[in-house]
Amino acid sequence: MTTGRRRDPDRRERIVAAAVRVIGASGPAALTHRAAAAEAGVPLGSTTYYFADLDELLAAAVLAVARRNVARLRRWADSLTPQADLCTELSDFLVSLATRHRAASVLAYELYSAALRRPGLRAASTSWDAMLTDVFARHVPEPTARALTALFDGLLYQALVSPVRPTRADFEPALRLLLG
Numbered sequence: 725m726t727t728g729r730r731r732d733p734d735r736r737e738r739i740v741a742a743a744v745r746v747i748g749a750s751g752p753a754a755l756t757h758r759a760a761a762a763e764a765g766v767p768l769g770s771t772t773y774y775f776a777d778l779d780e781l782l783a784a785a786v787l788a789v790a791r792r793n794v795a796r797l798r799r800w801a802d803s804l805t806p807q808a809d810l811c812t813e814l815s816d817f818l819v820s821l822a823t824r825h826r827a828a829s830v831l832a833y834e835l836y837s838a839a840l841r842r843p844g845l846r847a848a849s850t851s852w853d854a855m856l857t858d859v860f861a862r863h864v865p866e867p868t869a870r871a872l873t874a875l876f877d878g879l880l881y882q883a884l885v886s887p888v889r890p891t892r893a894d895f896e897p898a899l900r901l902l903l904g
Contacts, residue, residue, distance in 0.1 A: 736774045738764045743785040748831045752838045755782065779844035786835045786848035793832050794855040796825070801859050810863055811903055815895040818876070822883035822890045829884055853877070864903065875902055 742764035746755050757771040760781060764770075775781040800817050804810070821829045832852070839849035853873055860869035860876075875898060883890040 732766075735764075735766060735770055739766060739771055739774060739781070740784045740788050743781050744788055744831070747785060747834065748827065752782065752834055755785070757781065779842055782835070782838060782842065783845050783848040786838075786845055787851060789828075789832050789835055790848070790852040790855060793828065793852070794859065796828075797856065797859050801862060804863070811896050811899040812892065814876070814899055815892040818880055818883065818895045819890055819892060821880055826884065829880060833881055833884060868902070871902055872899075875899070 739760055743755055743760040746759045746763050755778065757775070757778065758768055761768045761771045771781065775784065797817075800813075804813055835845075836849045836852060839845035856876065857866075857869045857873045860872045863869075864872060879895050879898060883894065
């Protein structure tokens with residue numbers, strides 16, 4: 725006899741992707757097992773089979789979004805030439821995240837912020853910081869990479885809530901102070 729897992733081995737990932745879409749469309753408060761199931765096109769019981777409670781589903785969504793964003797960051801970091809000006813390149817990358825990739829960035833910060841009131845999400849949310857620091861540590865010493873992670877997060881958050889479209893000039897001076 726074939727189990728449901730064998731017939732649909734990607735169901736868990738589809739549920740997580742559906743949860744991310746629900747949150748992206750309506751915010752974290754809109755996520756329920758029922759909403760994720762409907763978006764994924766699976767029975768409600770599938771969501772509770774894979775995720776005992778909503779925090780587990782939210783944590784999986786946080787990790788999925790963090791991994792996707794870190795993959796984007798790694799592609800950016802891998803594209804840097806040895807002679808690249810890290811401050812200028814980071815500034816341009818922040819502009820891109822706040823404009824062209826705004827929806828993905830807003831989603832990431834909504835999920836990250838959800839951990840403030842949901843302790844079960846803290847490990848998943850802080851994984852974003854660890855992954856970000858790992859990428860930066862390829863270009864600067866570890867203590868600087870941790871400081872750069874905090875600055876990067878703060879600058880991006882401010883750009884996302886600002887009514888003004890950011891430019892390189894909004895980010896570069898702060899990055900130069902830290903990176904020299």
